[in-house]
Amino acid sequence: MPQFWLLASLSIISLIYGYVGYMRSARISTSIRLNSRSTYHASFVALCAFLPAFMLVIVVAIADGVFIRNAIAEYYPLELTASDEFNEILAFSQVRNFVNGVIFTETEQWVKDAGAAWLSWDAQIRNVSSVVIICLSFISGFLALHKISADFTSRSYVERIITWFLRICSLIAILTTIGIVFSVIFESFRFFSLIPVSEFLFGLTWNPQFEGAERAGSGQMGLATYGSIPLFFGTLLISVIALSVAVPVGLLSAIYLSEYATHRTRSIVKPLLEILAGIPTVVYGFFAALTVAPFVRSLGMDLGLDVASESALAAGLVMGIMIIPFVSSLSDDVINAVPQSLRDASLALGSTKSESVKQVVLPAALSGIVASVLLAVSRAVGETMIVVMAAGLAANLSLNPLDAVTTVTSQIVTILVGDQEFESAKTLSAFALALTLIIITLLLNFSALKIVKKYREHYE
Amino acid sequence: MNNQSNESHATLHDADRVKENLRKRRAEEARFKWLGRAAIGLALSFLVVLFISIFSKGIPGFFQYYVTLEVFLDAERIDPEGDAGVNSLYAGDAKGVINDAVFEILKPEGRKAKKSARKIVSKGAEKRLRNMILNDPSLLGKTIEVQFALDDDIDSFLRGFIDRNTPESDRRIDDTMISFVDTLNEMGIVSYRLSDYLFFGSASRNAEMAGIRGAFVGSIITLAICLSIAFPLGVATAVYLEEFAQKTRFTEFIEININNLAAVPSVVFGILGLAIFINLFGIPRSIPLVGGIVLALMTLPTIIISSRAAISAVPPSIKDAALSLGASKHQAVFHHVIPLALPGMLTGTIIGMAQALGETAPLLMIGMVAFIVDIPGGITDPATVLPVQIFMWADFSERMFIYKTSAAIVVLLAFLITMNIGAIWLRKKLERRW
Structure with missing residues (x-):
């Protein structure tokens, strides 16, 4: 926590400077009219005392990691670096574990030396940088304090700093996207260097295994294979089941609520339907695994059908319940956006209400409804907990809803939960799956937004 | 015609x-x-x-079965060193004292019967006894009445899930145990009451001792981190995009990014946390700090979108009035527009937090799924959260875990409903029609 104390003392210094600045400008303002109000002068001084030092803190925090990593490299013994299996990340984490006090086995001498050097550098950097940072804070605050005068425009400076702060905050959205793309793409490339893309995209068996297990011969069916077709079929199957529940129920509810229901009914039913969207997915998963799946199974048994205990049908049904409100509230919005004049015209020509809904309103709202269904599909494809808890892990290539199937998301979770060896194709395969998942959901989202945009232009 | x-x-x-x-x-x-x-x-x-x-x-x-036993707190056996300290109590034989109390009532004959009798009271009983003595050492040497939880198999039997007519080899408790339970029942010392383990216990593999306190505290810490990151960032982004940004290609790009992030499946944010924060930055796994950051990034789009809607709902006349009286643009925005848009922003934030509270998948990726017995005390202590606890319990096959899982879900839903009602109330109370 050294950074914490450093930041705390920086804040205190800047607060004191702010107070001094306020008093100073208040004193000046008794005799002469200032350009800016005292609070602006105070914030200017406080910001000047804080920001440069704060930036230095960040620079030091980033730079010392890089510096130490390079410096540690000199401690790696020759026979280690010369060998073919040398892995810098592994060696570095060995030292890091030693420094953090995590020791699993007998530590080698070079690790101890490197760790001791690390600790001494760390202490030196910390002491020197703390002194420099505090001094910087004092100096910059002092300089700012002396800028306070009648015609100094501190307000515009403060406002400029605030604008920059806001601008940087808005960059987080881009940074997150970049982070997602990078975290997935690098590992995916590593995966595709081990497994050819064609095998991943068109292979018909999914049987990931850790290399260790494979070598020891304890793998279930020999070689690991990474054909993702069964996973995408499973995802498709469960999504189709979910949509065949959610689309009719959601769409008909939306039509009834927007065309027939009284204001009162609407104001009660709509929030109730939206509760379905607010229930955590883990609760749906529990419900699916514990209530729906046994029910489906026993129903199937009564009908003489062979139902897997973790059937796609159960997971799909529950997922369908979950996405009803997505379909219904988005469709509701687009149906409400259809101009009343269209309805009036159709009713004036003598059609009944249902005829005007079916022949005028729905065609007019069709693109919006399609968009809402696409968004529901993207929800279903990305949904994780229900399938993890209720759909099982058997990668069957089957379109029978009574079979057990697995999905892309549930494989990602299963592979990445717990400890991983980051070198193994099994772990890396999860990143490749995530990459395809992102591409699919973004394509769905993009096309949905495109359709909505087109539709809007049509009427406005 | x-x-x-x-x-x-x-x-x-x-x-x-x-x-x-x-x-x-x-x-x-x-x-x-x-x-x-x-x-x-x-x-x-x-x-x-x-x-x-x-x-x-x-x-x-929320309820479970307890048995009330008269226990003689033999000072020499329980507290061999005589200082009533933790080490002394752990060295002592609290378990034996409880077993004696059980034998006193049931009078089992033979080793097998004694073994069955020992299994009736929960394994957590000795810990409970030790804690009582730690809190009040003057109890030593006295005979007191204590309520101990019954073992989860006995609990299931008393709830009627284990049929006494099934063959002995097919059920989890044997005939001797059933006869013991019947004796206890006849004596009227078995009671069915609100479970204190559920609310104050921590994660445990024994169903009767398992509780949600650790997960609950973990949820609160994680949510606090999520809120303190997502709210300022979200509001700042919304204010910038709505009030200060020029319509350039760059701001359009930011907007596209925000909309895309809203559509990215939550599990992907978990992968982001795993690859960037844990592997690249070397932050340890399983800690609320990473969980909070990941959830904050996930809820950011929700907060930004609703905050923007709230800002654009404030009529431009308010800002124009401020500007015409000589306020700078910043003053008009920060002194007039934002205070009026705040209720809408808060509503969006509460909804985002409710979403974060119920989220499971990304937290599985960053290792908050570990079995953690200690109650987390800070942002860097290993912790788990309520939904993940529910996920873990749902995997256990014991009858009683199904009940405890459902109870944990009820608690989670109660919190979500409270948050949502809070959001609706806030909107109703502070909303203005212009």
């Missing part, structure tokens, strides 16, 4: 056809209306079934 009658005949025929047609169309209309009602009924009945299925198990999950 003839012509006319022919015509009227035709009209009559047409009128019939129209009538017939109208009848069909009206029937179709009624059918359609009923179809809509049926759809809504179906959706609501799903909701009802879901709630009934959760609550019917969740409410009994």
Whole structure:
């Protein structure tokens, strides 16, 4: 926590400077009219005392990691670096574990030396940088304090700093996207260097295994294979089941609520339907695994059908319940956006209400409804907990809803939960799956937004 | 004349056809209306079934069976070193004292019967006894009445899930244990009451001792981190995009990014946390700090979108008035627009937090799924959260875990409902119509 104390003392210094600045400008303002109000002068001084030092803190925090990593490299013994299996990340984490006090086995001498050097550098950097940072804070605050005068425009400076702060905050959205793309793409490339893309995209068996297990011969069916077709079929199957529940129920509810229901009914039913969207997915998963799946199974048994205990049908049904409100509230919005004049015209020509809904309103709202269904599909494809808890892990290539199937998301979770060896194709395969998942959901989202945009232009 | 009658005949025929047609169309209309009602009924009945299925198990999950025993707290056996300290108590034989109290009542004969008798009281009993003495050492040497939880198999038996008529080899408790439980029941010392383990216990593999306190504290810490990151960032982004940004290609790019992030599946944010924060930055796994950051990035789009809507709902006349009185743009925005938009921003934030509270998948990726017994005390202590705890318990096959899982779900839902009602109340109370 050294950074914490450093930041705390920086804040205190800047607060004191702010107070001094306020008093100073208040004193000046008794005799002469200032350009800016005292609070602006105070914030200017406080910001000047804080920001440069704060930036230095960040620079030091980033730079010392890089510096130490390079410096540690000199401690790696020759026979280690010369060998073919040398892995810098592994060696570095060995030292890091030693420094953090995590020791699993007998530590080698070079690790101890490197760790001791690390600790001494760390202490030196910390002491020197703390002194420099505090001094910087004092100096910059002092300089700012002396800028306070009648015609100094501190307000515009403060406002400029605030604008920059806001601008940087808005960059987080881009940074997150970049982070997602990078975290997935690098590992995916590593995966595709081990497994050819064609095998991943068109292979018909999914049987990931850790290399260790494979070598020891304890793998279930020999070689690991990474054909993702069964996973995408499973995802498709469960999504189709979910949509065949959610689309009719959601769409008909939306039509009834927007065309027939009284204001009162609407104001009660709509929030109730939206509760379905607010229930955590883990609760749906529990419900699916514990209530729906046994029910489906026993129903199937009564009908003489062979139902897997973790059937796609159960997971799909529950997922369908979950996405009803997505379909219904988005469709509701687009149906409400259809101009009343269209309805009036159709009713004036003598059609009944249902005829005007079916022949005028729905065609007019069709693109919006399609968009809402696409968004529901993207929800279903990305949904994780229900399938993890209720759909099982058997990668069957089957379109029978009574079979057990697995999905892309549930494989990602299963592979990445717990400890991983980051070198193994099994772990890396999860990143490749995530990459395809992102591409699919973004394509769905993009096309949905495109359709909505087109539709809007049509009427406005 | 003839012509006319022919015509009227035709009209009559047409009128019939129209009538017939109208009848069909009206029937179709009624059918359609009923179809809509049926759809809504179906959706609501799903909701009802879901709630009934959760609550019917969740409410009994709040309770469990206890047995009241008279225990003689033999100072020499329990506290061999005589200082009533932790080490001394752990060296002592609290378990034996409890077993003696059980034997006193049940009087088992032979080793097998004694073994069965020992299994009746929960494994957590000795810990409870030690804690009582730690809190009040003056109890040593006295005989006191203590309520201990019964073992989860006995609990299931008392709830009626283990049939005494099934063959002995097929059930989890043997005949001797059943006869012991019957004796205890006849003596009237078995009670069914609110489970203190559920609320104050931590994660445990023993169903009767498992509780949600650790997960609950973990949830609160994680949510606090999430809020303190997501709210300032979200509001700042919304203010910038809505009030200060010029319409350039760059701001358009930011907007596209925000919309995309809102559509990215939550599990992907977990991968982001794993790859960037844990692997690249080397932050340890399983800690609320990473969980909070990941959830903050996930809820950011929700907060930004609703904050922007709240800002753009403030009429421009307010800002214009401030500007015309000589306020700078910043003053107009920060002194007038933001305070008026704040209720809407807070509503969006609460909804985002509710979403974060119920989220499971990304937290599995960053290792918050570990079995953690200690109650987390800070942002860098290993912790788990309520939904993940539910996920882990759902995997256990013991009957009692199903009940405890449902009870944990009821607690989670109660919090989510409170948050959502809070959001609605806030909107109703502070909302202004311009």
